[in-house]
Amino acid sequence: MEWRDEGVLLSARGHGESAAIIEVFTAGHGRHAGVVRGGGSRRIAPILQPGAQLSLAWRARLDAHIGAFTVEPIRSRAGAILSDRLALAGLNSTAALLAFTLPEREPHPDLYAASLALFDALAEGSDWPLLYLRWELNLLEEMGFGLDLGSCALTGSREDLAYVSPRSGRAVSRGAAGEWADRLLPLPPALLGQGPASAAEIAAGLRLTGHFLENHLAPELGHRPLPEARRRLVALLSRTA
Numbered sequence: 001m002e003w004r005d006e007g008v009l010l011s012a013r014g015h016g017e018s019a020a021i022i023e024v025f026t027a028g029h030g031r032h033a034g035v036v037r038g039g040g041s042r043r044i045a046p047i048l049q050p051g052a053q054l055s056l057a058w059r060a061r062l063d064a065h066i067g068a069f070t071v072e073p074i075r076s077r078a079g080a081i082l083s084d085r086l087a088l089a090g091l092n093s094t095a096a097l098l099a100f101t102l103p104e105r106e107p108h109p110d111l112y113a114a115s116l117a118l119f120d121a122l123a124e125g126s127d128w129p130l131l132y133l134r135w136e137l138n139l140l141e142e143m144g145f146g147l148d149l150g151s152c153a154l155t156g157s158r159e160d161l162a163y164v165s166p167r168s169g170r171a172v173s174r175g176a177a178g179e180w181a182d183r184l185l186p187l188p189p190a191l192l193g194q195g196p197a198s199a200a201e202i203a204a205g206l207r208l209t210g211h212f213l214e215n216h217l218a219p220e221l222g223h224r225p226l227p228e229a230r231r232r233l234v235a236l237l238s239r240t241a
Helices: 085-101 109-124 129-142 174-183 199-220 228-240
Strands: 002-015 019-026 030-036 053-059 068-075 161-164 171-173
Touching (some): 002 085, 019 068, 085 129
Parallel strands (some): 030 068
């Protein structure tokens, strides 16, 4: 069995004396693991950093085997943001959530494209927090837990949407919420395309996506806790708010 593809590195860990086991996200083969012989060497180890774009060749005797990767660097992203604590936290959270949520060897080309755009924004130092927040919404959608923010769940109105039901994930207008407002999750206007996102709106949006990641998606994955990398990012962003 053999294939070639391009992908972004999610994680790498030592294996034996000199090898490494890496996990990558590719457009054509989804989340995929394999051994890199010599991956712990001085020549290859610096290449195997989260967020790195790699040219990959995977080979195994049987498809069920973990197999071995041959890797060539295309673009390093971690090196470009090592001096930016917040951007590095964003990169680590993105990689960790992909590794946490994606089924093995299942392609998600749309999510792959959105993830590359986010990784590039992080490396380029552009205004990425809103892009990251929208990426988490995209991740929920790809995993079957998408939010319906187009109209009010109670009235069908598209006006003055201010909340989200924590159970159904549907938007609720301010007027329809009434006395139930304190039981609903705030919906930041920026997620409706209404102007730029303030730090406070980003923090509120991450509380919104975090609720569905933790209480809807995680139970489907065996009730595992969300990655610590996401908690660190949320804490850093919340401080700026």
